[in-house]
Amino acid sequence: MQAAEHGPIPRVTLLVGLPGVGKTTLAHALMARGGGNILSRDVIRDGIFPEPFLDYSQQQNNIATETLFSVLAYLLDVHRPRRLIIDGKPFSKAAEVHALRDLVDRHGGQIDVILCRAPLSEVKRRLIEGLADPVNVRAERTPDKAERIHQEFEPLDVSHLPLDMTRPLDELVDTVIDHWNTSGADQPKGGTP
Numbered sequence: 155m156q157a158a159e160h161g162p163i164p165r166v167t168l169l170v171g172l173p174g175v176g177k178t179t180l181a182h183a184l185m186a187r188g189g190g191n192i193l194s195r196d197v198i199r200d201g202i203f204p205e206p207f208l209d210y211s212q213q214q215n216n217i218a219t220e221t222l223f224s225v226l227a228y229l230l231d232v233h234r235p236r237r238l239i240i241d242g243k244p245f246s247k248a249a250e251v252h253a254l255r256d257l258v259d260r261h262g263g264q265i266d267v268i269l270c271r272a273p274l275s276e277v278k279r280r281l282i283e284g285l286a287d288p289v290n291v292r293a294e295r296t297p298d299k300a301e302r303i304h305q306e307f308e309p310l311d312v313s314h315l316p317l318d319m320t321r322p323l324d325e326l327v328d329t330v331i332d333h334w335n336t337s338g339a340d341q342p343k344g345g346t347p
């Protein structure tokens with residue numbers, strides 16, 4: 155499909171960061187205060203695989219990621235949403251961020267990359283608390299998983315807004331909304347979670 159040429163330019167906000175850093179909490183707070191819709195790889199995965207077959211494997215995650223990209227392209231071409239927030243995946247590899255950025259560019263959108271970071275000890279603490287939820291146990295959202303992803307996380311080499319996720323949620327939302335309302339020029343490069 156070719157990108158539509160009418161209406162305002164859709165803005166896509168990509169949340170990058172470790173499991174447990176608070177991306178989903180931030181996404182919902184941004185949607186509530188700033189508008190838009192959330193497009194979550196995790197929700198897609200959990201929705202397309204029938205419960206008896208949902209195993210949270212890398213293969214299922216890959217299928218859900220491909221689906222997210224297809225849905226994003228469709229939405230940008232057909233519906234031209236004012237704002238979409240991409241959540242549910244760390245986007246720990248530079249190639250993943252580049253692929254999403256390139257897709258948004260090809261389909262006539264503008265991307266804002268938000269690097270959500272916190273000390274690994276804080277991320278692990280949050281994940282331990284989250285293990286009270288059986289879904290997190292089943293999905294293996296554990297401190298060990300966060301540490302493994304942290305070690306593999308590649309520095310961001312695209313313009314982005316770094317966020318210290320230990321700050322109060324209202325402050326984080328204010329920071330992102332202020333960013334949305336500015337040009338986004340001179341953003342830092344080379345960040346890691």
